Amino acid sequence: MADTAALQRLLIWLSPAFPVGGFAWSQGLETAIGDGRIAAAPALRDWLDGSLAHGGLRTDAILLAHAWREHHDAAQLQDLADLALALNAASERHLETTLTGDSFATAARAWPSDVYARLPAPCPYPVAVGAIAGAQQIGLAETLIGYLTTAIHTQISVAVRLVPLGQTAGLQLMAGLEPAIAELAAIAADASLDDIGAIAYAADIAQMRHETIGTRVFRS
Secondary structure, rough: OOOOOHHHHHHHHHHOOOOOOOOOOOHHHHHHHHEEEOOOOOHHHHHHHHHHHHOOOHHHHHHHHHHHOOOOHHHHHHHHHHHHOOOOOOHHHHHHHHHHHHHHHHHHHOOHHHHHOOOOOOOOOOHHHHHHHHHHHOHHHHHHHHHHHHHHHHHHHHHHHOOOHHHHHHHHHHHHHHHHHHHHHHHHHHHHHHHHOOOOOHEEEEEEEEOOOOOOOOOO
16 A cells, blocks of 8 residues: 555444444354354354355455456446346345445545545445545555455354354454455456356355344344
């Protein structure tokens, strides 16, 4: 990144305190925990590794990178938004990415830019983060690392509360996943849209089934 101001903005935007409401969504993890498929740290590690290598986080990272590069082009951002929404397998996932994306774009207006006029409506979360970071000249590599780290931390926080998984075990998982996060960030930075392809079917099905469970803590 060019200066410390860029780092400050990235830390603020991807902080749990930034008002996007990411803490309210489990992306199907609540279903998997309720089914007993994730009852300890090793199973959660497998779930998160799968999301990074073959699931929604990989897709999000690639879309973010393209939005970062195309932040100046409203038509391209609209195409990316349409693709992002079409790739959501569950209605709750569709709602999550649009609500968090629009909330991110609204909150980020505290940092003036002409990019907001080019954002599609609704704007999926990875498209919003990528386009706004690109317009604010925040490095792509740093943005990808930050986005993915926050996403993984949010998932671990879900497990800490629901499994329940101890704080120490959660932190050990976070530390252990650093190489996988860095690897995906490097891949996504250079990936084409044709490289998008997910086979994390268990996560997709868990997201769909979450809509039907009676008692739940999270919105997805």
